Amino acid sequence: DIVMTQSPDSLAVSLGERATINCKSSQTVLPSSNNKNYLAWYQQKPRQPPKLLIYWASTRESGVPDRFSGSGSGTDFTLTISSLQAEDAAVYYCQQYHSLPLTFGQGTKLEI
């Protein structure tokens, strides 16, 4: 199984500041057959299901504000939230879809 490890487990960032969440996979999620990283990011608020933010490591889902951005390649990835808003308080998860079983990171709790 590909193990996904996020860091930090939690962080507190002030309104308007930048938040950075890291995700590391135990194996590459970039197949040699194409140039796409099989990595997604989700946001989960209390009593809600996860919401897809980003796929292919850097492609924003429709409707997701452009203050959310994803970067990285191979085994190391970053979710950046620029100019933090109050509604961004949530737990964020990364997920690899390079190989089965699909696996998620343990989550990073973002507090404002």
Place this chain on the structure above:
Amino acid sequence: QVQLQESGPGLVKPSQTLSLTCTVSGGTISSAGTCWTWIRQHPRRGLEWIGYACYTGDTYYNPSLKSRLTISVDTSKNQFSLKVTSMTAADTAVYLCARAPSKAADWFDSWGRGILVTVSS
């Protein structure tokens, strides 16, 4: 946007079989490429992929649970279901259904709200 809704018992006794259903609305469950997914979230823990059934009829299960799982699709009702046998306290979790756009792009773009399943006598 497709919507998903889980249904089933909130309490299961140890050793019993859990049966859950996910009803899909706003779209057809027979959409080409789509894989219909079950994921669970243990209390205060992260997300665990259980498995999915794809439009091709193929099913894929998490090896850690495979011997206990059945995921099936009922196109006539626009529903898919999950059965987990031999439930134990370790299976207590919120069970969520979700949609993956395709087998080659299996992120999850639509989710149900989840149903809490507690295993207790």
